Amino acid sequence: MNGYGLAEQYSGISNQRRGTKVMDSALIPNGVRRCSLDKFLVALAVVGAVLLWGVYAMLLCWFKGLNQTNMNDNYGFALWIWADLAVIALGGGAFFTGFLKYIIAKDELKNIINYAVLIGFICYSSALLILAIDIGQPLRGWFIFWHANVHSMLTEVAFCLSCYFMVLTIEYIPLILENRQIDRVPFFHHLSHNMHSTMAVFAATGAFLSFFHQGSLGGVAGVLFGRPFAYREGLFIWPWTFFLFTWSAAAYGPCFTLMVTRITEAISGKKLVKDNVVELLAKISGWMMTTYIIAKIIDTFYWANVTAPSKGFNLIDFYSNNGFYGIWILVLEIVLGGIVPAAILITDKGRKSPIARNTAFVLAVIGVSVNRWVMVLQVMAVPIMTFDTWALYFPSWQEVATTILPVAYGIMLIMISYRYLPIFPQEAELNPAD
């Protein structure tokens, strides 16, 4: 396949550039430039320290229990579940880009698919790790599979999430195998090649799984008929949030891929992906977002005027008499985090302007994160019984640390992968050796 071919195409170019001999050069892809090992290790150590802080908090949660958090009986779901839902939405770039490349055959996307897969891999492994911390009995976490209740949206999430993580691993493995040293082993060389050739099947399976787990994550909130803020009617067993979540992940996920790409470019000081690739993905994302936000507005409108009133609630009841959840949050999510980035990305002018484009990516990431926040935390905060009160919550440092942990882990994995694996097929071309 092409990714493989490209790597080979540039394999002749030496990375050992005059005056910049790198100690671990044998591991670094051919034809690209990397910083010194010392610098790399120092940076790795800095991020690693943050990671260790997170690991310490994680161990506290495991050994001492969830009393280390500020969650409580009103806030059974809190920061972690939000982080979970958010990273999965953001990691949606992997399945959707894969879907576009392998199923719709948007071939240009081969230049960003590796990174999309890597980001997806990080997001999904993080999500699984967070779930393992979040549950009260991690050692029995596997009961979700073993004693599965097929009617639970969370079961669907767990199964599809795990399966899709397998897919992402399968998609990530060939990338690892392309490391210069590993590639020298004939079996791995062939395995990489063979996996590339089978990738469309895996990607299709991934897209199928993603559709369900993204959706079922939306279903998690949408089926809660005891929680009028979350509850939505729907199609068959699936509430509308099921479809909205899948759709929004497909729409917003690529924006996150593009945003991280831009950040990577800024940090490495190199252009890594050509503008036409970025613009193509941004355009698709923009149109997806446009359609999504229309659907979201219709959903909100129907919910505010039909669903909630039937349970005795006016829309404004969900946004008043508390210190945090004002109507502003709905505006932030739909207008600033939805309509605005969508409008930027569907216009030629907006897409072509790096500033507008990057702003749109950031707004989109905020928009989808706010949506997931609202669907987890505001659901818990809104009083339902008339004699309930708003429950507000502030995470403990352990929760914050364990939420930052995957971020640190992600950065480290990106650093290592970027250094040793040919993630960006266009890198060498865009940054010629001399």
Added chain:
Amino acid sequence: MKIDRRSFLSLGVGVAAGTALSPLPWKLTDDLSIWTQNWPWTPVPEIGESSFVNSVCTLCPGGCGISVRKVEDRGVKIEGMKGHPVNQGGICALGLSGLQLLYGPTRIKTPLKRVGKRGDGQWAKISWDEAISEITEKLDGLRTSGNSHTVAGIAGSRHGTVSQLFSRFLTAFGSPNFFHTPSIADTYQLALQHMNGVSAAPGFDLENADFILSFGCGLLEGWGSPVRMFKANTGWKKAKARVIQIESRLSRTAAKSDRWIAIIPGSEAALALGVAHVLIKEMLYNKDFVDNYANGFESFVTDNGEIKKGFKQTVLEEYSPETVSRVTGIDPSAIILLAREFANAKAPLALCGKGQGKVPGSLNEAMSVHALNALVGSINRKGGVFPIPAMEVQGWAEVGMDTITSAGMNQPRIDGTPPNSLGYINQLPSAILSGKGYPLNVLFVLESNPLYTMADSKTVKDAFDKIPFVVSLSSFMDETAQYADIVMPNHIYLERLEDAPTPMGYNKSIISLSKPVFKPRLNTKHAGDTLILLAKGLGGGVAEAFPWKNFEACFEQAMGDKMKTLKKNGFWVDSDAVLPDWESTFNTPSGKFQFAPVEFSPGFAPIKIEGDSTFQLLLIPYETMRLSCGYIANPPFLTKTVEDTILKQNDCFIEINPKTAQSNQLSEGDVVVLQTPRGQARVRVHLEEGIMPDMVALPRGLGHTAHDGYIANKGINVNHLIGPVQDPVSGMDAAWGIRAKLSKA
């Protein structure tokens, strides 16, 4: 074999694959999950033969029958005893928590002798023999030196065999200084003495009353026998009887009542007399009773020729609705309406005793309320109030009086009251501190915790400091035990034999049998046995007054022929008692009910509480079923039910009307300093519409400094802030509050 990279890799992959395919990881995963299901630090209760043992709960004076579920020798649950006349199967939250007291960490395990400074909590474990001989030595010295009267005893109650044995011990030893924890029952007893001419406790036929006029009684807050009151309340609801609650705070009783009338606290007697005014003015009173069976209604000439105003004249002259309205803050029309309703009811009944009735209160008020019942004829009739004669122990021989005993018994009581009075424990601290009279050398404390429950705890502590030797017979390391020199731990109620006498307000004489449900778990001794051992140790006349082998023998003798019934049913009820009539039961000089006893007549002499006008607010204590505020401190379960608007972490809240809070620039949750003439404390603000403006209310039962971490140092003890106020008539404590002010912390 040369290990190259490839074979190393293959080996690694092989090992990994092999392990994964072997049953090992799967078995391990499974074992781990099974381990989490049986964590060794999560207890697994032992199974066994289950049985129920009936007894009586004595955690409060309520006297409810209980049924203790046992599994082998463990107690696993306390339930209400079905068929017990007092509680009819019901049980309160404190009673349900009893096993936490039995097995709790606050129990005293063995006799202790203080080694450090008083109150420091440094103890040496001693044997029972050592404890007994140490005390008898001390007592013997006092007795032979003619100082037997300098020994005092404080009991939780003056009823029941153990209390009477305790009193007997002091008498035989030669001390008149027996004290008990007083309550509204004492005031009622005085009212009955003056007006009915009998020495008896009041029995209220609540179940047959159809209009209950409650002057601040916490009918659902623990007044009388709590569970009986709940049952009565349910009966009222079902029978559509009406309850009117006169109280400055929307208590649970007020909330469940048919009408809540907020009153300026302390003016209850005025209201009662205002109601009486309307009854008399509108001729709504029971003419038959008043004309034929009562005295002092009309003005009369006393034996020495004085003209004494009758009740009628006093009330008509001084208690018009308008006058009363000014004092009570209640609209005149509301007073008139109330009086008419009260008179028109079939079986109206007026009650008094604020909250749980922990403070004896104003005798004027009790008599005014009692007069109200008399006016409508609700005395000695169905649905009314009638005297329940106190049950004296029958079977014990008179205490022999040797010279030392009679010399001691002829000394005045330390509180200055006559030798056979009820005793004014509220005057004890000041009597000790004033230095007038004689000093106290030894104090015994049984089933009571004066350092916590008595008003103005600081002064009480100062008084304790003047007593060189304090002996506690408590089961728990409470505030007083912690301040004692020797602790001789009593069995806990579930481990001991005793009787629970008629609870306050109950309409029949009843005794319930508390039997040892469990073998004593710790090195404790029945207080009755301790007293017998002490008496025997003292020898002579004291020992002769205690001829029994042990408390059991003493108890059986005391119960006499009731013992058989007690053993069979668990309780004995005076079922032969006939309802007293109006004809023959008033034991006054005139043989009639006395509206205006010669000694004095009921009137409204407000109890002046402490504090000048710089204290703009009124602080009142209040009681709730979720906070035990007597000798027993809250067990963990009970504390768990306390609302977070009463206690949050270690802060307790004052209730304050939002308007008052606003004018003081306070909002919900603010930390403030609550200051009274007696002390100050850090509290938090809880806004509550259900309290009269310009008042603050604080719950009783918090602020323990002893016991265990489940109750100690939570909130503040309202007794730190309130001092006793002596009732001018009865001499007992009548403080219903204190003036207070708030400042931001």
Added chain:
Amino acid sequence: MFPFNFEWIWDMSHVVFMGGLWYALTILGIGMTYCVVKSTIDAAKDDGGHH
């Protein structure tokens, strides 16, 4: 997740849901097996063919 788990009922929900799951797992399993086997064969060929 297996028919021998006691929660398992042979109803529509289980068949559809678990059917989907096992279907996906089968594809992934077969796909990966194919890749590994083919790569082993390819690598062996390379060895024989003096890479």
Added chain:
Amino acid sequence: MKQEHGGVVTQKYGMVVDLDLCTGCGSCMVACMAENNVPFREDETDKLKSITWMRVYKLTNGKHYPETDICYLPRPCQHCEGSHGHSPCVSVCPATATDYDNQTGIVSQIYTRCFGCRYCMGACPYHARYFNWYDPIWPEGMERYLNPNVSPRMRGVVEKCSFCFHRYQAAKDKAHLDGQKEIDEDAYQTACTQACPAGAITFGDLDNPNHAVHELKKQPDTFRLLEKLGTNTKVYYVSSREWVRRAGDNYLKTEGLKKAVL
């Protein structure tokens, strides 16, 4: 009428709580804790982390002094039936650790199955579900009072009111031994019902005309909590005060109080 499922008599256990009688004394809460080995900690004032299967709520009418009024409302698990046993929590539990028992109508919780995801807590609008944030610790000696019929829970799992299901099992076994087909009303009562000193709680088979609850639930002043959500609870409340009945559900400003239709 009684339901017959394949020849087996099924019950629908439920409660009728008379709020006019409830005094908020807390006996039901403690009876429940004592019966069901509910753990406690030194500081239980954070009510959002305090396990109370039965919790008594304090409701106020929101009026100013002296028109203000208070009502206490005991809230056990409502044992929602939803539609056909589709209760909010049961349907979401991923590990089948909570179940709607069609035989009794009781929503059960299997502690050893629960792995602590807390989804059910999010699903329950009554806050009837509690998580064991801490290891349950009894002070030394106090574990002696633990009831052997109810297993203490471990840290990290959700627990809730079971309508004292162990008492049902005991009553069923006894009825079986005695050759009775049906469990007597008296033979199976929850700890809170039994303890309530005001007799405010009545418990029994809602479908059985011989049980008191069957008629009590038809009283005119009866309501259930959050009926509009379709949770179809089995705990009925009675109050003669309209504001209390109205506090049982959410109403739009324009809406009147629904007349109890049964």
